[in-house]
Amino acid sequence: METPREVIDRALNRETADRIPAALIGAGTWSAREYGVSFKQMSTDSSLMARMITEMADRLKSDIVYVGSGYPNFPVAALGCAINYRDVGTPDLEGTLVHAESDLTGLDLSRISSDPVLSTIRQAYGVVSKALGNYAVTLTAWGPFTLGARLVGEEAMMKALYKNPGLVKSVTEFAVSMLKLFYEPLLSPGLLDLILLGEPTASGDLISRKQFEQFVLPQLQDFISWAAGKGARTILHICGNTTDRLDLYPRTGVHCISLDHKTDMVRAKEILHGTICFAGNVDPVNVLLRGTVQDVEDACRNVIEKVGTRGGFILMPGCDIPPGVPYENIHAFMRVAREWAV
Numbered sequence: 171m172e173t174p175r176e177v178i179d180r181a182l183n184r185e186t187a188d189r190i191p192a193a194l195i196g197a198g199t200w201s202a203r204e205y206g207v208s209f210k211q212m213s214t215d216s217s218l219m220a221r222m223i224t225e226m227a228d229r230l231k232s233d234i235v236y237v238g239s240g241y242p243n244f245p246v247a248a249l250g251c252a253i254n255y256r257d258v259g260t261p262d263l264e265g266t267l268v269h270a271e272s273d274l275t276g277l278d279l280s281r282i283s284s285d286p287v288l289s290t291i292r293q294a295y296g297v298v299s300k301a302l303g304n305y306a307v308t309l310t311a312w313g314p315f316t317l318g319a320r321l322v323g324e325e326a327m328m329k330a331l332y333k334n335p336g337l338v339k340s341v342t343e344f345a346v347s348m349l350k351l352f353y354e355p356l357l358s359p360g361l362l363d364l365i366l367l368g369e370p371t372a373s374g375d376l377i378s379r380k381q382f383e384q385f386v387l388p389q390l391q392d393f394i395s396w397a398a399g400k401g402a403r404t405i406l407h408i409c410g411n412t413t414d415r416l417d418l419y420p421r422t423g424v425h426c427i428s429l430d431h432k433t434d435m436v437r438a439k440e441i442l443h444g445t446i447c448f449a450g451n452v453d454p455v456n457v458l459l460r461g462t463v464q465d466v467e468d469a470c471r472n473v474i475e476k477v478g479t480r481g482g483f484i485l486m487p488g489c490d491i492p493p494g495v496p497y498e499n500i501h502a503f504m505r506v507a508r509e510w511a512v
């Protein structure tokens with residue numbers, strides 16, 4: 171039987187594995203709540219963070235294990251933005267750092283390398299990747315567009331797409347520099363070979379195909395080719411219905427695109443199969459949170475049958491799972507993939 175890592179390698183190489191690869195996306199919020207720790211406690215304790223992720227990996231059985239899930243706002247916090255920890259859920263940013271392009275010059279990028287929380291996350295990655303050698307362990311962050319939007323504020327970013335495209339270009343390029351500094355200490359010594367970038371703000375429900383092409387694609391190309399040059403493959407997750415731009419994904423350089431439940435998977439297979447790996451797209455709320463075990467099994471079988479039996483496919487939820495998802499539903503999700511005879 172192939173290990174989770176081997177199964178994911180096969181999928182990323184667009185080959186058939188001896189079973190269907192299956193993984194969650196992030197799952198940091200779900201895991202922290204289930205384990206009974208807060209993001210605040212783990213933010214200064216890399217062994218606690220590593221222990222939580224390692225022990226939850228045994229329970230979740232996701233072929234991909236995510237370090238950094240729940241912490242994607244921290245590169246912005248490192249530059250001086252206040253963080254608001256909550257009882258349950260991802261820590262939020264309070265306020266914004268950038269109102270005009272000129273504000274970028276006042277931000278000290280070297281703080282990405284020295285920030286204690288970001289260092290804790292990188293240390294936890296080192297421990298987890300050693301402890302879980304059989305899994306595909308990844309370090310996750312926001313992609314450049316979402317990270318840039320965190321610098322200026324979501325609403326301001328959406329307005330700037332029309333009124334100040336220069337600002338959008340500058341903050342997303344700046345975000346690429348932030349990401350490179352965040353990943354650099356692990357990439358250069360060859361300690362990391364898989365990255366997941368999440369782009370909720372580049373959702374198909376928020377920006378058009380044309381805006382994606384103009385404001386998201388170039389920055390993804392820059393980061394992903396840089397990371398590939400250092401031996402890391404990238405999985406990209408984009409929220410919302412992106413059926414109208416599926417053909418743009420191979421141009422980003424990604425090794426896998428993770429698609430939301432609103433995206434048409436049959437079209438995705440037509441366009442992407444044989445070109446890049448694609449993943450998705452079981453509805454995280456209506457099926458995984460609110461559905462029965464039977465509903466989960468039916469939804470998983472449905473997507474596998476439709477698009478997943480020819481390799482180059484990973485069964486995933488359409489987005490990160492909410493913290494209230496019943497464990498039996500996650501278990502059922504993984505079981506369908508594991509028991510699928512290929």
Ligand SMILES: [Zn+2]
Nearest residue numbers: 408409488489
């Ligand atoms: Zn999503």
